[in-house]
Amino acid sequence: MSEPKYKRILLKLSGEALLGDADYGIDPKVLKRLAEEVEALVERGVEVALVIGGGNIFRGAGLAATGMDRVSADHMGMLATVMNALALQDALERQGVFTRVMSAIKINQVCEDYIRRRAIRHLEKKRVVILAAGTGNPFFTTDSAASLRAVEIGADIMLKATKVDGVYSADPVKDGGATRYRRLTYDEVLDRRLSVMDATAIVMCRDQNMPIVVFDITRPGGLAQVVDGADVGTLVER
Ligand code: UDP
Numbered sequence: 001m002s003e004p005k006y007k008r009i010l011l012k013l014s015g016e017a018l019l020g021d022a023d024y025g026i027d028p029k030v031l032k033r034l035a036e037e038v039e040a041l042v043e044r045g046v047e048v049a050l051v052i053g054g055g056n057i058f059r060g061a062g063l064a065a066t067g068m069d070r071v072s073a074d075h076m077g078m079l080a081t082v083m084n085a086l087a088l089q090d091a092l093e094r095q096g097v098f099t100r101v102m103s104a105i106k107i108n109q110v111c112e113d114y115i116r117r118r119a120i121r122h123l124e125k126k127r128v129v130i131l132a133a134g135t136g137n138p139f140f141t142t143d144s145a146a147s148l149r150a151v152e153i154g155a156d157i158m159l160k161a162t163k164v165d166g167v168y169s170a171d172p173v174k175d176g177g178a179t180r181y182r183r184l185t186y187d188e189v190l191d192r193r194l195s196v197m198d199a200t201a202i203v204m205c206r207d208q209n210m211p212i213v214v215f216d217i218t219r220p221g222g223l224a225q226v227v228d229g230a231d232v233g234t235l236v237e238r
Contacts, residue, residue, distance in 0.1 A: 005229030008047040008123060010150035010158045011038075012143060012197075015056035015084055017161055017217055025056060026087050035091035037223045038128060042097055046227055047123040049153055051131045051146040052088060054080030060138065074138030078105060081142060085111070085132035098127045104136030104145070116152050123153065143197035147204040147212075158210055159226055160197060161217035166234035167194050183235045196236060205236070212236040 013034070020027025041048055057080035063073035085101045092099045100122045101111035112118070114131060122129045134145040143160070150158040167189075170178040186206035189196050196202065196214055205212055215226045215233030225232050 002228065004041070004044055004046050004227045006046065006156040006227050008049075008153070008155050009041075009227060010049045010051065010146055010153065010155040011223070012051045012053075012146035012158065012160050013088075013217065014053040014142070014161070015080065016053070016163075018052075018084060018087070019056045026084065028091075031087060031091040032095075033220065034217070035088070035095045035097070037220070038092060039095045039097050040224060041227055042126060042128060045126070047126065049119065049123060049129045049131060049149060049155065050085075050088065051134075051142055051149055052081050052084045053142040054078070054084060056080075057083060071138045074140075075105075078133040078136070078138075081134060082107060082110065082132040085130045088130050092128055092130075098125075099130055100127050101130045101132055104131070104133040107133075119149075120153055129153075141198050141201065143201040144204065147197070147201040147208075147210060150210050151204065151208040155210070158205065158212045159223070160212055160214045161223075162214055163216065163218050165216040165219070165222075165232060166214050167196055167236075181234045182231065183237070185238060186236060189236055196234075202236075206238070209238060 018026045020030040038048055054077050058076045060074035060077040064070040089099045089101050102114040103111050104114045106113055119129050131149050134142045166180045168178040168180055172178040186202055189202050213226050213233045213235050216222050
């Protein structure tokens, strides 16, 4: 088998990626498939850090819209990502993959605190590091956390998992003529307001020159193809 193109990756999974056909919570079948795909990468020697969202359980903005204090709502959102991280850890360990959950907010009896040097050490030991609680601060998103952590741990690439194969010129579901962008610059994403990630996350990647691939995680085998450098998804770079 060929050498993977990327040796250390930061994979951003939204909470929605765990939903499957449900509209709330976690689908164990989806979790198992994701765990198998990550396991296959680890077996090939790829160092994998995961940032998981919480949108399948709580989003701060949604709770705040009901009248809740935004900071409390964001704390709930961050705690939701910890739950997802524990579910992913369980699924990966049942596949025989060694993992560590590291949280940006202290929940020491449940998981480790995020400490950059320890995270890198875990990766070097081929443990999958699951980064929970976003940045640890309200008013941010897990996309921003993913870009920050990707830079901190020296990832070769940040992989943004979505339900479509990359970024399109229009909504491919509504417009049959929509075409996939194979490559975009950070500024094109920002100027055209393309829905890749929020602007904070894109700016972080741009300023630190962290390339991003947006790809379809729902297609089995898609993750491995991206790591092999296949022409799938959309590459965002300088
Ligand atoms: N969140 C936060 N700070 C962070 C990351 C996340 O406050 O650094 C909260 C925020 O309320 C957010 C929720 O956690 O809505 C879940 O994260 P996100 O919406 O990014 O999850 P995803 O959309 O990826 O599932």
